[in-house]
Amino acid sequence: MAEVSSPTMVRPTRVRLGVLAFVCALAMITYLDRACFPNVQDSVRTSLNLERVEDLWLPLSAFQLAYALFEVPTGWLGDRFGPRKTLIRIVLWWSFFIALTGMVGTVTGIVTFGYPIPEFTLYGFWGLVTVRFLFGIGEAGAFPNIARSLYNWFPLRERGRAAGMVWMSARLMGGLTPLIVILLIGKMHIHWRAVFLLFGSIGVTWAVAFAYWFRNTPDEHSRVNEAERDLIHSDRGTAEIHGGIPWRLLFSNRSVWALCLMYVCGNYSWYFSMNYLPAFLDEQYGMKGDEFGAIYKGGPLLMGLAGCFIGGWLTDRWIRRTGDRKWGRRVYGIGGHGLAAVCMLACIFIPSVHGFVWLFALVIALSGFFNDVTMAPTWAACQDVGKRYSAIVSGCMNMIGNLGGATTTALSPWIVKLFIEREALAHGVKVAELSPQLKSAAARAGWNLNFAIYAAVYLLAIVFWLNVNAAKPVPQEQVAN
DSSP states (O other): OOOOOOTTOOOOOOHHHHHHHHHHHHHHHHHHHHHHHHHSHHHHHHHHTOOOGGGGHHHHHHHHHHHHHTHHHHHHHHHHHOHHHHHHHHHHHHHHHHHHHTTOEEEEEEEETTEEEEEEEEEOHHHHHHHHHHHHHHHTTHHHHHHHHHHHHSOHHHHHHHHHHHHHHHHHHHHHHHHHHHIIIIISOOOHHHHHHHHHHHHHHHHHHHHHHOOSSGGGOTTOOHHHHHHHHTTTOOOOOOSOOOHHHHHTOHHHHHHHHHHHHHHHHHHIIIIIHHHHHHHHHOOTTOHHHHHHHTHHHHHHHHHHHHHHHHHHHHHHHHOOHHHHHHHHHHHHHHHHHHHHHHHTTSOSOGGGHHHHHHHHHHHHHHHHHTHHHHHHHHHHHHGGGHHHHHHHHHHHHHHHHHHHHHHHHHHHHHHHHHHHHHTTSOGGGSOHHHHHHHHHHHHHHHHHHHHHHHHHHHHHHTTOOTTSOOOSSOOOO
């Protein structure tokens, strides 16, 4: 990242790069934890005596709903008290509940004070729904407070690339999680319950290190020299933490609403890859337990890694060359979502034959790439529009946007279920009596309708992008009492 010398020619320190490393690591942990559950759902269903993949839509939706509802409260906490205290608390919170997820159903072979407890049930299906909801409450605060941290620590010209690196890190770990789970369970023979405990301990370790090293602003950090402070503050002034939140101005701002509704569209389509792609590849292409299948399952997130980096680089490059923040954010959102729509439409025409799995995996991965080209411009636009209220603007966007994720998590399998039930009715049998071939074909027809909806929703996102103006921030001086 570009650096300039101070008037005294003292080279700026690079403490802000350490901040970036911490928040990138946190982004990786968030996606490691949330991507784990869809990749062990067969084991969870067995523990709960559930028969179908779609039976788990409620725990998946519980996470999405909590993740949406608590974005604004945790974003407000970051703007009010600073990201340091807020992030430490929420990471410890969600790490506890991701570990507790591993206790679902019947637990056997536990030894307490030398005495084995043969078997007991800790909690069942509704307990799992509750735990997933509480886990979602914790994860809701991660990215709004990461956005606030980047605003506090990075000058405008570096902010898009920093946001891109955060999302690149998240996508990298989300994409690798299916392979990591297969290696831990299939190769290293670690029980799936212990995997959740392991992942929870990683979050606790991060929180301890973060509490020791991180400070809310460069002015509070003893390792930052004056040259780096000048560099960080050079094009946007001091990042204040305390003060009232101008709720009326925020919720009456056209760009804030456009960002929120655009994010609804993006999340509605993208969460197929997060929640249902693993099961889709297992059922339609027979990839269960296959290491190549694990890579295919993580393909949209792995390709998204490159999309996040390229999107961040392009948006900052545009703004450096033209000074036009409006189109510097907007154009890559429009292009990314438009091309993602094309990929979703292409998925409809790829047969459910094992020999075509590579083609489907490539196309769905490209949809993830183009979707994620929009991520850095999106989150950088939140910082541009919100400025010192960037965490609350990011929280609003992520809250309303993830209602789209919650909706698709519930609606997509329901559409597939309707197609299967219609096929069973046409043959005069119950769903359980439908042949595997007919059931698979009916499910694919349902998913094809979903792909068409995903494409249409991506196109709708373009309309909202046309109403985002990152060059017009919320007035900072009009603070509500």
